[in-house]
Amino acid sequence: MYVSTLGILAFMTMRHRILCQGVRANRNGPQARHIRMQSTISQKLSIIASPKATQRQVLSKLEEHVSQAAKHYDSGMDGVAILASKEFTSWIGDNHFMSAFLQTLSPSRSTVTAESLHVLSGVTDGLSPHRLSGELLPGFSILNGPVQKILPSLHQSGVGFDLDQSSCVSFLTEPLEANTGKLEITVPLANTVFQNGRHTTLSASRWDINKDGSIVSMENVPKTAQDIVTINDPAKFTSAMIPLLPLTPPRKIIAGLGNIVRQLEVDGSTTPASKELEAILPKISEERSQHQPSLPSPLGVWCWVIPPHVAETKRFGDLQLFKAGSSQTEIDIIMNSNGLFSELLSSGCRLHKILSGGGGWGLKQGLLSLDPETSFPVPGRDDDMEMFIRSFEQRNNAEANTGLASPGWSLLFCVEPRVTSTEALSGQWLASAKSWHFGVAPHLDHALSPSSQPGLVEIINDHFGISSAAGLYLKTHPGKEIAYKQGFTTKIDVPGSYFRG
Secondary structure (H helix, E strand, O other): HHHHHHHHHHHHHHHHHHHHHHHHHHHHHOOOOOOOOOOOEEEEEEEEOOOOOOOHHHHHHHHHHHHOOOOOOOOOOOOEEEEHHHHHHHHOOOOOHHHHHHHOOOOHHHHHHOOEEEEEEEEEEEEOOOOOOOOEEEEEEEEOOOOOHHHHOOOOOOOOOOOOOEEEEEEOOOOOOOOOOOOEEEEOOOOOOOOOEEOOEEEEEEEEEOOOOOEEEEEEEEOOOEEEEOOOOOOOOEEOOOOOEOOOEEEEEEEEOOEEEEEEEOOOOOOOOOOOHHHHHHHHHHHHHHHHOOOOOOEEEEEEEOHHHHHHHHHOOOOOOOOOOOOOOOHHHHHHHHHHHHHHOOOEEEEEEEEEOOOOOHHHOOOEEOOOOOOOOOOOOOOHHHHHHHHHHHHOOOOOOOHHHHHHHEEEEEEOOOOOOOHHHHHOOOOOOOOOOEEEEHHHHHOHHHHOOOOEEEEEEEOEEEEEEEEEEEOOOOOOOOOOOOOOOEEOOOOOOOOOO
């Protein structure tokens, strides 16, 4: 059978990739992740800085802010996470600047006799813009707190570090709304090959504070991954915004294996998986090209993979579908749909981008290929491999928690919106700056004009937020009251998506 062959090929490809990761994992040593999820006292701020700003200007603005702050960083805050946008990659590697930065960040340390600062520094694609479809902001985002609570296992050995290995940071934070499982959001870091010759930039360092207040670098070790605990109130929850336009009601999978879907049930009839999309998408593309001919781009299509027990309990009858020629604006449909999408995510539904589909004949007709990746490829972790094995072993069990496209599950197709700069600045899109905020970078052709950028240097107090062009990876840990006792993982790579608390 054609689908079985695809499954075997996918299995072998993924097995090879995971084995390669395993080799690197053995070189780097085991990654211990015994983390207590509890309330953590921490302080945060973001510095929005123009790429034209000088180090003196940034330090001066930071000093002004700290001197006016109601409360200062005390001696118990010995852990600092500093994530910078790519424009400031060289600054992160400049010991002179980092020493001055750390000393300016907490001047009260000059009165302390002897202690150390433990610092995580890395380079991200940009700071979160507080709005969907706004260009990423340049600057720094800083989190300060007790090192053992906010940066567990910071100085764990990184023997055998591979310069070609991608790095990431994983934020451990409040659960999703209506979900008691603990949430982990993994953010891939930026590609810095053209900045410093390294694929990504992440390091752990220790800085000694002398009696005269000077701060000196004593150790700096590159890393591939680091957990950052951002929980401030376990009773609160993480809210999500996933800007997608629903195209169809849920369609039950009739035939498929792994990430390949062959047949769906549409209005009671079995059809090739891509047939419905082949009729809908050309109309949307044609209409958009007529209204915005200056912004041609391929349509990004995603689907929610919904297990049977969720499909039976959620109300999809009120879902407003997006159609070519609709009188409703795309923003209105997104806002109306986001509540349901948040519920799907909290219920353990995964989101997959459709990589290819259509064409062929016989058993090959109308196949859809879903992005099989659900977790970031960190050495020593093989969530995708385990998921594929479960999918193969439980391919005939509709209720199995495989995470891939299994018969009996349902697909809800969605398309990426086309949001203009004016719409992005409207009040309903804006997110509060007083929070942590992790997002997916928007498309460059959706970015705001340079005139909308902030001044040379601006500080946003009580905010910590970064974005990634590669997407975000979510992992929920089992909760007491959720249907998915095993937790789940998924990748969110819809441009403009964000999670905040």
